[in-house]
Amino acid sequence: MKKIAIFLLSAGIMMSSCVSKKKYVELEAKQNKTQNLLNSTTVKLNACEADKAAANATIAALEKRVIDLKQDKEDLIKSSKDLTILTQQGATNLEKSLESLKEKDLKINRLQDALNKKDSVTLALVTSLKKEVGLNDEDIQINVEKGVVFISLSDKVLFKSGSYELSVRANEILGKVATVINSKPDFEALVEGHTDNVPYKNGLLLDNWDLSAKRATAVVRKLMELGANPIQLIAAGRGEYVPLVPNDTAENKSINRRTKIYVLPKIDQFYTMIEKELKTLSEEEN
Structure with a gap:
């Protein structure tokens, strides 16, 4: 465009020398018009170039956005698949947990049934003992201690002071x-002898340990004479070491001198079952 303008200008100069004034003015006006058109066209061209650059930038941004959206779509599809797997696993784990809880409930119910059965047996035993032995004597007590039935007999009922020979009245009670x-x-009888803390002075025995043990074995032998199965009988001496009250008065010492007969159900299988069930529950929880 510039070359054309220079050419026209040169031609105009050359022709100005050989054309009339009027013709020259006309040519000069055309040249100015052409120059203005050139300038306008140049401005428009520059504007188009700027618009093109902006459009290219927009296209590049949109293309990048399309790529990002495609990646987001792939990520969402992958996440959806992962979520589906996790949901399936969660449902499976929940189902397993519910089954485990059901099993534990069944085990707990079995344990509770066993405990209820034991309590029923204990109650029946207490009733039977109270009916046979009676409760009219303050020196005879029938009670339950930690789920175990026992008869507590004062030494006044069974023995003379410092002796392990049974009294005549002992035959009636032990019978x-x-x-x-x-x-x-299916029961066992544990006979447990207790003394006060007064040192034993009879040369036949060494101490209160001996005295309590001899009293227990004397009761066991008498029960055998009265027909009890020796397999069911157990003798134990506790000496002065499990007092009911402080050995500070004659009355308290009399209370501590006693023989306890625990009547124990042969429930080894029951306790074994409980221990097994509790162990199983503990292992499942861990």
């Missing part, structure tokens, strides 16, 4: 105990 034991072949 009733033997009757209960004989009616319960």
